Amino acid sequence: MFAACDGKESQPSTSSSSSKQYSQPYCRHFEFHEITTATENFNELLVIGSGGFGKVFKGKIIIGESFLVVAIKRLDSMSNQGATEFWAEVEMLSKLRHCNLVSLVGYCNYEKEMILVYEYMSNGTLDDHLHKLNSRLSWLERLNICIGAGRGLHYLHTGTGIDTGTTIKLSFRRGEISFKTVFSTPS
Numbered sequence: 001m002f003a004a005c006d007g008k009e010s011q012p013s014t015s016s017s018s019s020k021q022y023s024q025p026y027c028r029h030f031e032f033h034e035i036t037t038a039t040e041n042f043n044e045l046l047v048i049g050s051g052g053f054g055k056v057f058k059g060k061i062i063i064g065e066s067f068l069v070v071a072i073k074r075l076d077s078m079s080n081q082g083a084t085e086f087w088a089e090v091e092m093l094s095k096l097r098h099c100n101l102v103s104l105v106g107y108c109n110y111e112k113e114m115i116l117v118y119e120y121m122s123n124g125t126l127d128d129h130l131h132k133l134n135s136r137l138s139w140l141e142r143l144n145i146c147i148g149a150g151r152g153l154h155y156l157h158t159g160t161g162i163d164t165g166t167t168i169k170l171s172f173r174r175g176e177i178s179f180k181t182v183f184s185t186p187s
Helices: 032-038 083-093 126-132 139-159
Strands: 047-050 054-063 066-075 104-110 113-119
Touching: 032 054, 032 066, 032 104, 032 113, 083 104, 083 113
Parallel strands: none
Antiparallel strands: 047 054, 054 066, 066 113, 104 113
């Protein structure tokens, strides 16, 4: 999935991985109680996806005085991914901002819990539109989807401005292409 984040600038602490904190501009550290409230204590009815990392829940996070609908990705204890991958994802995604990438809003690390909070794409993914909703996409809409995805990939490979190395997207699946607005023209 593509991404970026909302908060104070800092670096990872030197404490143990379960209590390490990291945030960049636009990346927020959420308390565990905020996550359990947002997901109604990880209610299975709110699961919107799953993958190698674990389940993804739809939730509502309180930011300031308003609610933000988000996708909350919770590490499964049986996952092959661990603290190293979690912190690498937080570090990298908190530095990325692009209109064609899903934004990382923040993260939560509490005891053995590792949770990522992303911008929610209410219009679903390309996979949803092709295989679940049976949307009829015109050639212009298909072209605009390709251009938007291409711009996101181009940014990851050449335009991040991150001095820690090149960002390379090794896998790219239709389930990772999300729609901010249905079939909008690329920015």
